[in-house]
Amino acid sequence: MMRQMPDMVHQDGNTVTVKPGETKVLTWEFNGEIDVIFACNVPGHFEAGMFKAVDIK
């Protein structure tokens, strides 16, 4: 879906879109133990390895 809409901008509270060199803060809060994978949603970036799995204890 992201490949079909490459200019889509995400600003919904759970995602941010930043330009090269730009910095923004995104805060997520979790309750309890959970495994989370966060990733870039630019087309092709997840497949290129731009993601991180976190085991929250």
Ligand SMILES: [Cu+2]
């Ligand atoms: Cu990316």
